[in-house]
Amino acid sequence: MPRGIKGLCIAALIAAAPAEAAERQEISIAPGRLGDAIIALGKATDSSIGTSDPWLADLSVRGVKGRLSVGQALSRLLSGTGAKAERIDDTNWRIVRAPRARAIARAPAAQNAPALPAEEGPGEDIIVTASKREVPIGQFAGTVEIVDTSAFGGADAAGGTSALIARVASLSSTYAGAGRNKLFIRAIADSGFAGPTQATTGQYLGDMRLNYAAPDPDLRLYDMAAVEVLEGPQGTLYGAGSLGGIIRLVPNAPNLTDFGGQVGAGLSLTQHGAAGGDVSGTLNIPLVAGKLGLRAVGYANTDGGYIDDVLRNKNDVNRTNVEGGRVALRFAPDDDWTIDLSGLYQRIEGDDAQYASKSIGRLKRESPFAQNYASNYSLANARIEKRWDDISFVSTTGIVRHRLAERYDATQDNRPPELYFQRNRTELFSTENRLSRDLHDGLGWLIGVSYLNNRSSITRTLGPPGLPTPSTGVRNRLSEWTGFAEASVQPVEALVMTLGGRVTSSRLSGSATDLAPEPLFSFADVAMAEAQANRRETIFLPSASLLTNAIPGMTLFIRYQQGFRPGGLAVDDYHVTRFRNDRIATLEAGLRHGTPGYDRIALAASVAYTDWNNIQADLTDRRGLPTTTNIGDGRIYTVEGRVVLTPATGFSIDASMIYNGSLLSQPASYLRTLSYEGRSLSLPNVANLGGRLSANYRAMLNNGDVLSLSGSARYVGKSRLGVGPIFGREQGDYVDTSLSGNWTRGPVRFSIDVTNLLDLSGNRFALGTPFDLESDEYTPMRPRTVRAGVEFRF
Incomplete structure (x- = not known):
């Protein structure tokens, strides 16, 4: 027929x-x-x-x-x-x-058929898979943003985390260099320095945790189905290290029925700097039709340098190279079982530091030697899913190995050149097993257990090049057993109540390494700090929310959630010291109306109050060496909103803003003297104001070709590098602009992207080397850069 x-x-x-x-x-x-x-x-x-x-x-x-x-x-x-x-x-x-955005929202499910071409159509509930249940966004009590990567071009995928920061107003970062930055959501930021503290933002690839006591691995975003950003503490479902929220990367799963793939390449030219380029490839192979499939991704990128070192007479010294890949194997023996095995590797090499000195000239500095760094990141993961009717069981187990080596100029005034070298080693094992039931309208429950073991160590040397002297380092270990549960019920019509809790039992231990007979060093202090660090503790994190759709087309919610980070050991002025747990609690209320890109008007808004106790922060000691301490208690008020207008098919205007009011309300005793003349201390790296405005146009031409155009402007407000006048250097207060366009004809897509359209030199990060906090060092924006690329699908 x-x-x-x-x-x-x-x-x-x-x-x-x-x-x-x-x-x-x-x-x-x-x-x-x-x-x-x-x-x-x-x-x-x-x-x-x-x-x-x-x-x-x-x-x-x-x-x-x-x-x-x-x-x-x-x-x-x-x-x-x-x-x-x-x-x-x-x-x-x-x-x-379905519009493509709806298909990718359920990306973790099996993909046994080719994706359909994107079409305009009526909106349907997007599924927030980061909820660990299939909760429609209209029934999700919290602030969430799902980035549709179908709109990503080659430049976005090659940009990694920076592409997400450009799109999500509440997301920010330090700018020490790709692979060694710290990510922040909302105003939950501790400091810009890198030490042994756990990240405030949890990062995941699917269900697998990416980092713990390590910086953002900055994975490239090739072949991603979607990215979910959940704001505010997520302690019940994600445990320690999710104080500010989580970022969940959702990769495309292997297609079990169709062979296909994509190859792409791009060339970029940076004004005042060197050229760069990127290549990538994706291959999908159904090994056994409908049951077994393989998907592999490989890529290599080079970002041309644009900083000149006048002392060494070298130009464009800060080039960065990235290479890596992912592979995923999916086995679906029947309708109810899905088994996924995956792995990835990525290496980032930075030829030199990213900072410049204003007094020397734009995009210039002087240093006696290269301050290069390298990041090696690898991951292996196994995920098993079993379904019975509306009940599902998911087990995820994996290991992460992360190595970061950095060099800094530690030269002091009128002294011979000195070099500081730091190596951070992290090994993470985690497993989670959960059972959930999904009912209608977001109702249902989940219960689970997890185990995590993280080992991290920092080793350091300091001295003249070629004659390094070991400096005391630290080793921290954490093992954590957790039980968690959450349930959503409907006590009355149009009202959904969700209650949850997480009980965590942790064993923490720490020790000093490379002990040296340095001045003021006390072995008794070391023994006491290690004794304090070796301990067990149990923490309970509750959560609760109410949500109603009683007003047609409108979702209203109120949510309370907690989060925490465990303590550990650090070195401060030759002394080994313990820093304590910090804990956070957030109460927020918000609303949502409409679906962005599909309804004429879609809007979301929220207001939140956050109480943060015993804040952990990475600082520097009097020698300039990174250390960690508790700086006191703080509070944060956050107001944010987003409006998406779609006045005509294919055309949308997207505006978002966020305001943060932060205060170190109860400074630690050693910081109280810094509140001179009654001045209050704000939390570090918290921009007081941020916003983004973009316009997007997409049209299908008469011959079937597709044309897409977009432009955006993002404002990053003022913030301070750290706490108090010593670390109080201002940063931020700049506008980043971009334009992009692509033309798709059949399987081929041509694209052109322009970033920093106005060629501004804003101060993204007020730190060059931690050994110089008095000069005018700053990290400028990448100058105007134009990239032309082509992609071919088969």
């Missing part, structure tokens, strides 16, 4: 005796063609399910069984196919092509 006739036949499916569509029934649909599956589902439920699109009828779908409503059964059948179900009335449904 011709395809067109088959499609029309499916459109005229059974209209049986009326039945309540939302009623749950025993359903058993075998895997196969979508057309056959919806005919069987219609007969089983006395519903009419149709489509007039013959392409959809031949989609391959996994089977579904259990006691389900028609909507739940369709949702499972269509998961990962690029199609969606629209409810017409109580007994009638229509299958249509």
